[in-house]
Amino acid sequence: MRLLTRRQFLRHIDLPRVEEALRKAEQRTSGEVRVSLAPLFWGNVQRAAELAFERLGMTATRERNGVLLFVVPARHRFVVLGDAGIHARVGQDFWDRVAKVLGEHFRTGDFTGGLVAGIQEIGEQLALHFPPLGEKDVNELPDTIDLGKP
Numbered sequence: 001m002r003l004l005t006r007r008q009f010l011r012h013i014d015l016p017r018v019e020e021a022l023r024k025a026e027q028r029t030s031g032e033v034r035v036s037l038a039p040l041f042w043g044n045v046q047r048a049a050e051l052a053f054e055r056l057g058m059t060a061t062r063e064r065n066g067v068l069l070f071v072v073p074a075r076h077r078f079v080v081l082g083d084a085g086i087h088a089r090v091g092q093d094f095w096d097r098v099a100k101v102l103g104e105h106f107r108t109g110d111f112t113g114g115l116v117a118g119i120q121e122i123g124e125q126l127a128l129h130f131p132p133l134g135e136k137d138v139n140e141l142p143d144t145i146d147l148g149k150p
Contacts, residue, residue, distance in 0.1 A: 006039050006147070009073035014112045015145060021116040022143040025123025031065035031086060031130045033122050034058060035115060036146040040074035048072070049079035056146060058083060065130045067122050069102070069115065078102055080118070089129040098122060 004012070018035060025033055036052045049070035053059065058066035064085030071078040080098045082090070098121050105114025 004073045006037050006073055009037060009071070009111065012109070012111050013115065017112055018115045018119070018145060019143055021119040021123075025119050025126065026143065028123060028132065029065075029126035029130050030063060030132055031067065031123075031126030032058065032061050033067045033069070033119055033126070034146060035069045035119075036071070036148065038070065038072045038148075041072070045070075045072055045075065045077045046079055049081050052146070052148070053081050053083075055148065061085075063130055065126060067126070069118055069122075071115075076106075078106070080122075082122075086126065086129065090125050094125060 022033055022035070034056055036049075036056065038048060038052070041048065049068065052070055053066070053068050056068065058068055061083065064083040066083045067086060068081045069078065070081060078099070080095050080102070082095060087095075098118050101121055102114045102118045105111070105117060
């Protein structure tokens with residue numbers, strides 16, 4: 001697969017469909033899910049994902065149950081990063097499973113399908129471990145795709 005810039009990657013995904021998947025997943029949970037598409041950069045992708053996680057305020061969720069799908073299209077890399085609350089409940093095997101789902105879709109060029117499938121997997125686990133809080137439940141983070149810096 002050829003390298004894609006972030007702009008090219010955006011032309012290959014259905015943004016409304018991905019953002020709808022984010023909203024649907026979050027309707028069933030008090031957890032938060034974000035997608036961040038990083039521009040080309042040189043350096044450690046895991047570290048950049050951790051910095052994006054902090055920049056996006058994901059460590060500030062009440063139950064530490066935020067999850068970030070951090071994608072660097074130009075480097076064909078991504079990181080699935082969950083905060084301490086959700087990680088304690090699902091463990092590393094879950095993150096590996098989500099990464100596998102994303103990778104399988106991405107390898108075939110199905111970027112929208114990969115993001116939607118990953119969001120759905122994450123949403124199911126968040127709903128299981130962090131059900132909605134009823135009237136107390138607030139959307140703590142935006143349901144839009146982040147296009148900020150790495």
